[in-house]
Amino acid sequence: MAYAFSLGDVAFLRSPEGASALDACARLNAGSIADVTAARRTAGERFASAVLETVELRRNAVSKIDSPADWLFTGDALQQASAAPVARHRAARLAGRDVHDVTCSVGADLVELARVTRRCAGSDLDEVRLAMARHNSRVAGVAPALLRADALAPSTRETVVVADPARRDSAGRRAWRPADFVPPLDELAAVYAGRDLVVKCSPGIDPAAVPWASEVELVSLDGQVREACLWSAGLAGVSRRATVLRSDGPSWTVTDADPDDVGAAEPGEWIIDPDGAVVRAGLVRHYAARHGLWQLDERIAYLTGDRPPPGVRAFRVLESGAYREKELRAALRRLDVGRLEILVRGLDVDPDALRRRLKPRGAGELSVVLTRIGRSPRAFLCRAERT
Known part of the structure; x- marks a missing residue:
């Protein structure tokens, strides 16, 4: 259960004494009895828990807040x-x-x-x-x-x-x-x-x-x-x-005011799984039109084309055919695949359960894209590449 901070805790943590205690306890862990004892010696019985909780929250905040080293949080607020x-x-x-x-x-x-x-x-x-x-x-x-x-x-x-x-x-x-x-x-x-x-x-x-x-x-x-x-x-x-x-590249946006005049056609050289924001916003066709792509199936969010958009992780199609588990297992053995990524849309397939059944044991690495085109389950053996 998350620690419940009081105004007294905040006043202490903001004080010079509190800042000194936080610095002294910065490497401690509330899950260690020895560290809790050390925090009590440094911050006193009353404020040790507040100090240890703040130290932990600051560590967790690195993925969210710029330079959180001196910030104060509650657990719920940070979440x-x-x-x-x-x-x-x-x-x-x-x-x-x-x-x-x-x-x-x-x-x-x-x-x-x-x-x-x-x-x-x-x-x-x-x-x-x-x-x-x-x-x-x-x-x-x-x-x-x-x-x-x-x-x-x-x-x-x-x-x-x-x-x-x-x-x-x-x-x-x-x-x-x-x-x-x-x-x-x-x-x-x-x-x-x-x-x-x-x-x-x-x-x-x-x-x-x-x-x-x-x-x-x-x-x-x-x-x-x-x-x-x-x-x-x-x-x-x-x-x-x-x-x-993106933290490491350009950001972009697509809207329903953009063109969406694309349809479904035969698979191209690449399969693209659009960003989740595009899918949830219902803008898959708009994104496809921007980048010269088309759909594998009008009801499925996978896109395909002969040139993937820049800066995305796309899947170069090596082989494709009807999805049958026995044939897929044989193809993975033939291609010496041991590390296998499985992506699924439009089919009732549990990727983790399927991977256990396939038992890939080779030295290579591939991605399998499973989907439906019309009523036909299809499998695409691909190599994932960053474009």
Whole structure:
């Protein structure tokens, strides 16, 4: 169970004594009895747990927050925080505006907003998280206005409202219905009707459940779909958008305003599995049209073509045919395959179970793409390549 920070904990962690204790305990582990004893000697019985929890959370935050070494977090707040590139992307769409983050938590999204907006405010009901947000803003070199307020009781006017409703209950169970978010998504939309509103949600949100959202944007980072972002009418540019962010390369976006005049045809030299944001946003054909690709089957998200898009991991087709497990096993033996990646769309096949049955034992490495074209199961033996 996550440690419950108090205002006293935050005050200590922000003090010179707390900073010294955090530095001294930076290599300790709360799972070690010896390390817990050492933390108690350094920070005292009262604050040892807060120090050890903060040390652990800072380690975990490296994958989300830029330079988190001096930040303060709660476990739940860190779990829900956007990765910095995703938060920066959202903030960039609001550059130069007056913005109020009405669920600012510990400030992970707030600091990115404060860097690019004209005026920025953050509020939350949780006094501990607000105290952490105040500290984190100072560490990040920004100074948003911070106040304790209920997200469902507007406390600013003529600002863009940004919200990130909690999607887990007090027991840590995930909430799937927008009505179960905290605050409830329908109430949030009603309270700010007529205002510019941006809401971060889980990528599985059903657009039909949020009719007020004029644009639904799916965002991925380094191949993993991170979130859906809902934009009200005054901020929307299109109805559906997929934004693909990369830590090590250029980012790009595709929308439903792009051409989508592609169909299905015979397989080309390559198979492309589009980024998950493109698939979830329903923009597979738009992406295909941009890159001169086509579909293997109109109902399946795999694309094919004779030249893959730049900067993606694509699959060069070596052999293909009807999918029969016995024949696939024989082909893998013939090609001396031992390391096998299995990708599946449109077929009821468990890749892990299939790999155990195939028992590849060779020295080589290949990828198998299993799918359906019409009613016919097909198998493609491929070599994965970064283009």
